[in-house]
Amino acid sequence: MRFVGLQFIxxxxxxxxxxxxxxxFIHGEPLTHPSSVPLQLNDITYSTSHLLEDYPDATAIxxxxxxxxxxxxxxxxxxxxxVHVVDAITGLPxxxxxxxxxxxxxxxxxxxxxxxxxxxxxxxxxxxxxxxxLWVVRxxxxxxxxxxxxxxSGRIIRRRHxxxxxxxxxxxxxxxxxxxxxxxxxxxxxxxxxVSVLAALSGLTLLILRLxxxxxxxx
Amino acid sequence: xxRLLMANWHKWLALLxxxxxxxxxxxGLYFNSLMDSADNVTTERLVQHEGYLPGRQLYPVxxxxxxxxxxxxxxxxxxSPYYQFDYNQPLHDYYLKQRRLFNATTGVPWQISPEQIxxxxxxxxxxxxxxxxxxxxxxxxxxxxxxxxxxxxxxFADEYSTAIYLDALTGHVxxxxxxxxxxxxxxxxxxxxxxxxxxxFNHPLxxxxxxxxxxxxxxxxxxxxxxxxxxxxxxxxxxxxxxxxFASTAEPARLEVRPTDTVFxxxxxxNIELPSECGGAGTCGKCRVQCSADTPVxxxxxxxxxxxxxxxxxxxxxxxxxxxxxxLQLPYR
Numbered sequence: 426m427r428f429v430g431l432q433f434i435x436x437x438x439x440x441x442x443x444x445x446x447x448x449x450f451i452h453g454e455p456l457t458h459p460s461s462v463p464l465q466l467n468d469i470t471y472s473t474s475h476l477l478e479d480y481p482d483a484t485a486i487x488x489x490x491x492x493x494x495x496x497x498x499x500x501x502x503x504x505x506x507x508v509h510v511v512d513a514i515t516g517l518p519x520x521x522x523x524x525x526x527x528x529x530x531x532x533x534x535x536x537x538x539x540x541x542x543x544x545x546x547x548x549x550x551x552x553x554x555x556x557x558x559l560w561v562v563r564x565x566x567x568x569x570x571x572x573x574x575x576x577x578s579g580r581i582i583r584r585r586h587x588x589x590x591x592x593x594x595x596x597x598x599x600x601x602x603x604x605x606x607x608x609x610x611x612x613x614x615x616x617x618x619x620v621s622v623l624a625a626l627s628g629l630t631l632l633i634l635r636l637x638x639x640x641x642x643x644x
Numbered sequence: 645x646x647r648l649l650m651a652n653w654h655k656w657l658a659l660l661x662x663x664x665x666x667x668x669x670x671x672g673l674y675f676n677s678l679m680d681s682a683d684n685v686t687t688e689r690l691v692q693h694e695g696y697l698p699g700r701q702l703y704p705v706x707x708x709x710x711x712x713x714x715x716x717x718x719x720x721x722x723x724s725p726y727y728q729f730d731y732n733q734p735l736h737d738y739y740l741k742q743r744r745l746f747n748a749t750t751g752v753p754w755q756i757s758p759e760q761i762x763x764x765x766x767x768x769x770x771x772x773x774x775x776x777x778x779x780x781x782x783x784x785x786x787x788x789x790x791x792x793x794x795x796x797x798x799x800f801a802d803e804y805s806t807a808i809y810l811d812a813l814t815g816h817v818x819x820x821x822x823x824x825x826x827x828x829x830x831x832x833x834x835x836x837x838x839x840x841x842x843x844x845f846n847h848p849l850x851x852x853x854x855x856x857x858x859x860x861x862x863x864x865x866x867x868x869x870x871x872x873x874x875x876x877x878x879x880x881x882x883x884x885x886x887x888x889x890f891a892s893t894a895e896p897a898r899l900e901v902r903p904t905d906t907v908f909x910x911x912x913x914x915n916i917e918l919p920s921e922c923g924g925a926g927t928c929g930k931c932r933v934q935c936s937a938d939t940p941v942x943x944x945x946x947x948x949x950x951x952x953x954x955x956x957x958x959x960x961x962x963x964x965x966x967x968x969x970x971x972l973q974l975p976y977r
Contacts, residue, residue, distance in 0.1 A: 430861075430864065430865060430868060431865075433861045433864070434861045434862060434864075434865055436668075436861075437854065437857045437858040437860070437861040437862075438858055438861075440668075440854050440857070440858075441851075441854040441855060441857075441858045443845070444845050444846060444847075444850045444851050444854045445846075445851055445854070446846070447846045448844060448845070448846060454735050459732065459733040459734065459735065460714060460733060461714060461732070461733075462714065463711070463712040463713065463714060464712050464713060464714065464715070464716065465712070466705055466706040466712050467706055469704075469705065469706055472702070472704050472705075473702045473704075473705065473718065473748075474700075474701055474702045474704075477697050477698055477700070477702070478698070481697070481698040483697075484694065485717075486717065486718040487715055487716065487717045487718075488705065488715060488716040488717070489714075489715045490714075490715075609675055609676060610676055610677070611676075614672075614676045615673070615676050615677055618669060618672055618673040618676055618677075619673065621669050622666075622669045622670060622673055625662075625665060625666050625669055626666075628662075629662065629666070635921070
């Protein structure tokens with residue numbers, strides 16, 4: 426018990442943090458409200474049929490509103506990762522998002538009342554090595570809420586705040602994986618869990634033995 | 645008397661959470677060592693819905709008789725294109741979706757048939773069993789506790805009772821599950837104490853237990869550090885004789901003991917076990933012995949014994965040194 430006692434405390438404290446804070450809140454879901462603006466269908470002059478003539482290998486085609494304009498978002502069957510955006514009025518490809526546009530998108534989606542503290546560029550690297558340019562919009566609120574917006578598609582792909590970072594560390598301490606928190610099957614955790622199970626079972630055995638023991642009348 | 649307070653709490657908290665603590669430890673060990681979700685469902689097969697678009701004339705979206713949606717996607721079902729009108733954009737697929745489907749070539753509303761669902765399910769399954777007749781079921785769905793949308797269910801009477809769940813509108817496969825997967829799900833239910841089937845771990849029951857466990861482990865840590873009442877062992881001290889009179893027999897016992905030992909430990913060495921729950925740590929107050937009335941009293945004894953008991957010479961065996969209490973009385977040996 427002396428060997429695993431500290432980890433027992435860590436499991437209990439980190440577990441308590443994780444069950445107390447709503448997981449949707451931790452994921453930053455309440456930071457933005459989903460778009461509910463109906464599409465301006467009558468503005469569309471560049472039809473889906475046109476789109477398919479120009480981009481025959483387009484797949485996962487979606488028509489959405491981006492900065493008050495209808496646009497097509499799609500991927501090409503050959504390069505699955507990259508999201509293409511084409512204006513549904515002019516039929517022209519939409520440029521990468523400017524800093525000012527990212528600011529507008531973030532302000533429209535943000536549910537809080539704080540102002541933007543900083544908008545900075547970031548090139549994120551996916552697991553397969555593909556580069557994805559983003560705008561990182563940080564709000565000046567108590568939790569340093571931050572939205573990550575894809576420059577290519579204008580989508581908000583990540584929502585972060587300080588509680589998330591704390592949660593992430595709680596999770597790492599809980600599963601005893603201190604580098605990236607992705608390996609639940611690590612040997613440390615295995616050893617300590619095994620010893621803990623034995624410690625708990627020995628405790629239970631001691632309890633049963635004591636309850637079963639003949640009692641000496643007390644004075 | 646912080647230590648006694650802690651010990652008391654520790655005991656009752658342990659009684660409250662010990663079963664769940666064992667469940668947390670064993671299911672945690674299961675997730676770490678035995679679970680391999682990737683290996684659970686081996687009968688899953690990818691369904692190719694997508695057909696060839698170029699050259700097809702699609703119906704213009706603005707001509708469709710429906711209120712304008714928030715987004716329109718082109719979806720494929722068994723090789724044919726459809727427009728999916730989304731009236732909301734939930735952050736999770738399991739949230740309630742408001743959608744309508746239209747044939748993308750003709751623009752008329754479209755409804756998938758049970759026959760088409762059966763066909764997709766058959767393509768999505770690589771095992772030998774045949775699928776049951778598709779049933780459209782409404783949430784709550786036992787296999788998918790978070791799901792808020794109705795889904796088609798197709799069951800396969802194979803070794804692992806496979807079930808495939810498909811989207812109510814598009815027939816796309818949402819989830820492939822079987823008994824091996826259900827066992828893993830059960831482990832999560834136990835670990836998260838999710839007995840109401842919410843699919844999440846933020847509920848009052850687990851918050852209460854987690855709080856109790858936090859207090860239990862912290863009080864345990866405190867007792868581990870400050871709890872042991874080890875007295876300095878003086879090997880050189882001359883042994884003293886402890887005389888014990890028993891109410892049950894006329895024969896008193898005389899024991900050679902070290903004066904620095906507690907009465908509790910000294911008796912224990914001679915196989916006389918005083919009643920105790922804490923093993924001489926001073927937290928249970930059960931190891932009462934009858935000493936002479938002028939034997940000194942300490943804080944722990946004040947906590948556990950009444951003034952009347954103290955006045956009549958009752959003390960705790962774990963708090964008295966044999967050096968100061970050399971005559972005592974017990975009910976029987």
